[in-house]
Amino acid sequence: MPERAPRADALRNRAKILEVAASAFADHGAAVSLDAIAAQAGVGPGTVHRHFSTKESLIAAVVTARLNLIADRAEELQHDPSADFFAFLAELGGAARHNVVLAAALGGTLGAEGDNAAIRLTRGLEALLRSAQQAGVVRADLTVTELHAIIGGAIAIEQRLPEGREGLGLDIVFTGLRTPGR
Known part of the structure; x- marks a missing residue:
């Protein structure tokens, strides 16, 4: 069975997480928590972890x-x-x-x-x-x-x-x- 394409909302969430993380990491370095990034992106911590299993991967x-x-x-x-x-x-x-x-x-x-x-x-x-x-x-x-x-x-x-x-x-x-x- 072919792999299903990600849903549109999942793609939007990933893009928002990356945008927020880019700004947070640029300003504050790697010390920013994934929970803080999730809150700023308007998603739950689980959503961040579904897209990025570790802070290092993000x-x-x-x-x-x-x-x-x-x-x-x-x-x-x-x-x-x-x-x-x-x-x-x-x-x-x-x-x-x-x-x-x-x-x-x-x-x-x-x-x-x-x-x-x-x-x-x-x-x-x-x-x-x-x-x-x-x-x-x-x-x-x-x-x-x-x-x-x-x-x-x-x-x-x-x-x-x-x-x-x-x-x-x-x-x-x-x-x-x-x-x-x-």
Whole structure:
């Protein structure tokens, strides 16, 4: 017997849970309880548990969805190497600056779906890096692995800067990534 498609209300509940969880985890990190997420989503705790057996599975679903959106953006930006590379890094830094769980997950393991999203993101980032290097705007000795480490450091800097100074860490990092003399 073929598997039945989920009911429309179950799909709406799942989407609402993911929306609420994304906001809660971004603002408060993984410490937010599933019961609090259920209450904010207007569903019972059992509904949350039917969709996500553990908090970790909910976090993975939220982060996977976000990584897929970021990977989509990296794949879109393949037209102007001198602008796209830095625009993408600025978007990524901005997305992770105030998102506790996303910032932590950028270097973590999320399971098969999350890992696939992370692989897509790495491929998109690598394509942007290669294009920018070929255009001569980014130092040629940089690898995508090193760039991941640098991005992680830049996000950590951004999270610690006082209000009103957002972007300072990224600006300094961007200067260091540019080809000397450009």
